[in-house]
Amino acid sequence: MAFYSVRKKEVEGHLTYHLLDPSRKMDFGLVPDIGNFGYEFKVNGKDALIPAPSFQTYLEAHRTSCGNPFLAPWANRIDRDYYYFQGKKYLLNEELGNLRRDQFKQAIHGLLCFESRWRVVKKGTSPQTGAFVTSRLEFHKYPDLAAQFPFAATYEVTHLMKDGQLEVTTEVANTGRSALPLMMAYHPYFRPDGPRDEWTLSLHARTHWLLNAKLVATGETEPARKFLPNARKFVLGKTFLDDEFSGLERDARGLARISIQGRTQKVEVVYGPEFDVAVVYAPLDKELICIEPQTGPTNCFNLHHDGKYPGLMVLDPGKTFKASFWIVPTGF
């Protein structure tokens, strides 16, 4: 019998919320005022997510390589300092100080990674519902955000601990009177036990997206099996991965699964149908793997404008978009 609970505690001056499942010894920690960041996920005292070294380090380094940051209103890169939607050109404004840049100076990872203005609006527990916390960000109410992405939107993210899984549900409500282009992702960073070279990736995807020299999807694709023939059971070895996949194979409920297996520890990321793109990032200079649920390919606004991607998600006024994914740790 599980006795789920939600506990608040202050860590380094930040209020954190912990979703607890004592029967499975699970403890997921969220810090709303740092981008609603899932900063740790412990199972039997072991880390299912790579924990943030400290909040101070995380904020100062301004790099995402731990926990589970939320990336919106765009994930990964935009290839120019502007983007198009429905034929109109919108500018990104460097001067507002909230753009992040990649090694090629491209705008990357949206605006919300370190955002302090998330508010917890609901939390609760019961044996039936598990333990959950819901955070909200009224995006359009902040001029530094609206200047970069002027589409009226409210984000609500619910983290739910239940049955040994962490469920993350994102709702985007279009509170404007104009269509809203949708893109987002999460970057959960994992480090299962055993040496990196022996980690086994399991990826069931049909399509691999080709990238240009600046790591932006070109719109061209190839069969995933051509890129990674043994993706269903792929031992990482010395392979560097920073690649984008779609055409995920789904079960009868529309769910797709990508997992990384260490010696005994396995983490599976379950993709709800709305997360139609998976980016897998496994660098050689750091021992980690990031299995990223993403809606649409990187740079999808401009790809769509350039006629290279027809599937951009567009949310009509008054509508709410909802997407879930799950992190399922076993063997911890």
Place this chain on the structure above:
Amino acid sequence: MTHRTIVLAFAALILALPRGGLAVGNYSVSKKVVEGHTTYHLLDAQRKMDFGIVPDIGNFAYQFKVNGKDVLITPESFTAYLDKHWFGWGIPFLAPYANRIDQDFYYFQGKKYLLNDALGNVLRVPPTKLPLHGLLVYDPRWEVVKTGGNDAEGAFITSRMEFYKYPDLMAQFPFAQVYEVTYRLKDGKLECTTKVSNVGKSPLPVHFGYHPYFHPDGPREAWTVGIGAQKHWLVNKALIPSGETEPTDKFLAGASTSFTLGKQFVDDGFSDFQRDTKGLGHVWTKGQTQKIEVVYGKEFDYAIVYAPLDNTLICIEPQTGPTNAFNLEHEGKFHGLIVLEPGKTFQATYWIIPRGF
């Protein structure tokens, strides 16, 4: 209440109700379609006043007739107004900035915001080609939320623009706000009240103006003008205030009380109104018999008077703060920028009083 008084009250109520757009009383609102646009007319039968507004063209006040004569300069047509982008007709509403911004960006609370020409809604006119007159002059997305006509309230119409819901507006001015403008015809005056609500969670810089264009009777040279404001603002070649001021009467002898326009070109800003006991400021122009007074509520603390030589008109503009207020404030040349806190509503009223029509 007796049965008899109930019947009488009911009868009075029935009499006060509008029928088919025509009120039994003096004041009424009528709707008509002009060139495919729904227009609303505020009517004062007794004074033969007819004020017309077209919500889906920037909530533009396009005519104001008294005894069949024009208090405002009426546009040739809506088509001409939309095609020519001409300023010299009716009363356009200028927001979220009135008149010019001296750069393609502006500052607020130390942050720099960009104006984006690619969105096609930044107005610019020769000779300066600077961004001018805000984003709403031709906006079709105003909605009428209330109208009414009765003795107590006069004839009125309230239009709303939910600015924050439109990305092409928010991209230029990303401060979540809702505008509500009420025009009211009552006691021979046209009253215009603007409400700006900050529906965001961050402070909002407020700046707007109205440009009512007048053409009183008689020759332009003989028109008299009184500008009841004590300070005249100096401008640079691009017509941007430098922040420096001089006494109004130093700029133009007698201007603060009354002067004859003659061959004088005026396109100037004034502040520090001589306010009456109700806190109202006054700027007026008078032709042969027709006089038009613009009465400034205290929130309208800046007047621009525009009387060109190449066009027979005079525009007496109620404005909140000087032209280029955002950047002037940033440069330390102006200290009175109106900043609206989250959840608050700013309200400003001016009146147009026509006489001798």
